[in-house]
Amino acid sequence: MIGILFVVFAGICVTLGEYELSDYASHPCMRECGDGAPTMTCVYNFTVEYYYVLTKACFDCPYNITDCYRPNCVAADGVGRGIITTNRKLPGPAIQVCQNDMVVVNVDNKLAGSEGTTIHWHGVFQKGYQHHDGVSMVTQCPITAHSKFQYRFKAGNRGTHFWHGHAGVHRSDGLFGALIIREPPSRDPSSHLYDHDLPEHTMIVHDWLVKLTINRFAGHHHAGYENKPASMLINGRGAFREFPTSDTNETIYTPYSVFIVRKDQKYRFRVISNGILNCPIQVSVDHHDITMIATDGVPHQPIVVSSFNIWAGERYDFILDADKAVDNYWIRSRGMGDCTVKSAKQLAILRYENATETEPSGSKDYESGRRGGKLLNPWNTNGTPDLTPVSWLNTTPADPLHMKQVPDKKFYVTMDFNQIDNGVFHRKEFYPFAAVNLDKRLYMPQLNDITHRQPPSPPLSQYDDIPKDMFCGPHNTRNCSQEFCECIHIIKVDLDDTVEMVIIDEGVTYNSNHPMHLHGHHFRVVAIEKVNVSTSLEEIKQMDADGLIQRNLETPIAKDTVTVPDGGYTIIRFHADNPGFWLLHCHIEFHVSVGMALIVQVGELNQMPRPPKHFPRCGNWEYTGEAEEEKPRCPVSGAGLNEGSLWLLAVWSMVVVGCNRYSTLTSLELES
DSSP states (O other), X not given: OTTEEEEETTEEEEEEXXXXXXXXXXXXTOSOOOTTOOOOEEEEEEEEEEEETTOGGGTTTTTSGGGGGSTTOOOBTSOOOEEEEETTBSSOOOEEEXXXXXXXXXXXXXXXXXXXXXXXXXXXXXXXXXXXXXOBTTTBOOBOTTOEEEEEEEOOSOEEEEEEEOSTTGGGGTOEEEEEEEOOGGGOTTGGGOSBOOGGGEEEEEEEOSSOHHHHHHHHHHHOOOOOOOEEEETTBOOOSOEEOTTTOOEEOOOOOEEEEOTTOEEEEEEEEOOOSSOOEEXXXXXXXXXXXXETTEEEEEEEESEEEEOTTOEEEEEEEOOSOSSEEEEEEEEXXXXXXXXXXXXXXXXXXXXOSSOOSSOOSXXXXXXXXXXXXXXXXXXXXXXXXXXXXXXXTTSOOOOOSSOSEEEEEEEEEEOOOOSSXXXXXXXXXXXXXXXXXXXXXXXXXXXEOOOSSOHHHHGGGSOGGGEEOTTOOSOTTTSOOEEEEEEEEOTTOEEEEEEEEOOSSOSOOEEEEESSOOEEEEEEEEOSSSOOHHHHHHHHHTTOOOOOOSSBOEESEEEEOTXXXXXEEEEOOSOEEXXXXXXXXXXXXXXXXXXXXXXXXXXXXXXXXXXXXXXXXOOOOOOOOOOOOOOOTTTTOOTTOHHHHHHHHHHHHHHHHHHHHHHHHHXX
């Protein structure tokens, strides 16, 4: 029956016809992880659908603030807009498991627009489960509308990760959630520094648009409309839209997220950026310094800071010492880059137990998030005593390197916004780049002057179905700086290679940043430097040849997402020990959507894992005539019968003879 509520475990589960919309707030896999404890199989059912902010499920939210916490109510920042939700939650249900648990997620695509979708498990290497990486048209076909797909993978590498849509721009509209893989405290080098690691202290921050992202995408790329965010969310909540009241003449807002701590206890917080556009975010807690202990799931030597910057796709873990007076304190996220245009920001509340349930004192304005003191991960500037780049972080002894001193393969990868007639957004014969107004020209974000196009079939499962002339790579002989190049951009390495990539942001067009994410591996960040306002491939190569680039090969931190400074470079190294096809791409949604990506092929085709049984297939199709009518299929004589059942065998033989005779007659009739 529609609307019947019932409780499962202590979390809320709502039944709507065939829907099962659990929030999994008390999933049995959410537990303490102990040495030698048995692993579990952790099953989740995800229903993906279009939804809306402040639906009828919200009743009188925010005028009655308790209504904002009703099941299925998504209050967000109060701006009514279409969204995409999983189980009618924003963010979607958190997956919190122990290392080596088996994660099973049944995804039911109920998107009313009938588009396909996939879910990527960001930060999980998927070693042995490559077909479950969730990248549309690279590791799988999209999950078509009205169909289901089961992801099944081992939670093999511990840490703070997240899941999100990886088809179209779905994650920008709400298709995302936390994925935390804990390990026993005995294996965590920082466990002695904190008292609590609680599921409710996971925090997802990101910029937020006031309408469906595809509207902004089409308007920006085809018509030159701006794409700058005005708002942000923390765990799907925040204040932005004003709600006036007629009786008290006050302005009220949708509620902030609240994080509870107890005085004189130390807590591990896990922060995830689902950033959408070019908006690095500065995160801080009023009146508290914090101790950074891990990034992208990998521990590093602790470092005390006042704030840190986080880019799209990155994760940072910190320890908060609740040693201040019992009170409420602002947690601040301040958007930079494109977010400065409209001063996009958001707040959450750090509330000590026994504090009054009121808002903290202190200004809520944008500038109050510009925290002084020591900063981790600075934006477009080199390191100083108060600015610590991630390349200065040191790995812990518990994190073995497994990295050669001299790489087996080395690639230079350049990026910039290029002035080019691309045929999609600038048609040479009608509205070429040079002919339109300056504010409507679209500079293409590319890697090595190439726009990556997704294959028509996933190479991991259907490589032979892809026309070979669609591929390109370092061997490409076209002058892509002069003519538009679009292809399946492949870099191939051998299995077990140590691979170095010198990623260069030439920085000629804009003062921007590109957080680069590699699937299937983590990499060592061995160097980061901003060289100048702009640079070039030739300049960086010459610096490298002259020995002017210093690499940390002794204690480099491991990550899977890292920014590249504008007018500079970031150098990464990774051990290619995971055979498959792995996407390397900018995690800014609009950039990857127009082809700022490439595929790293690790190993030969015969070293790739075979797809699971009955794995979905897709690809190009054209009419070549009608299929011939198939002959009726007859059973194999005696198949499956016990030798002692002679009378059954006799009857079965008569059935087979009759079937074969009918099949022969049918064939003769067709021939005549």
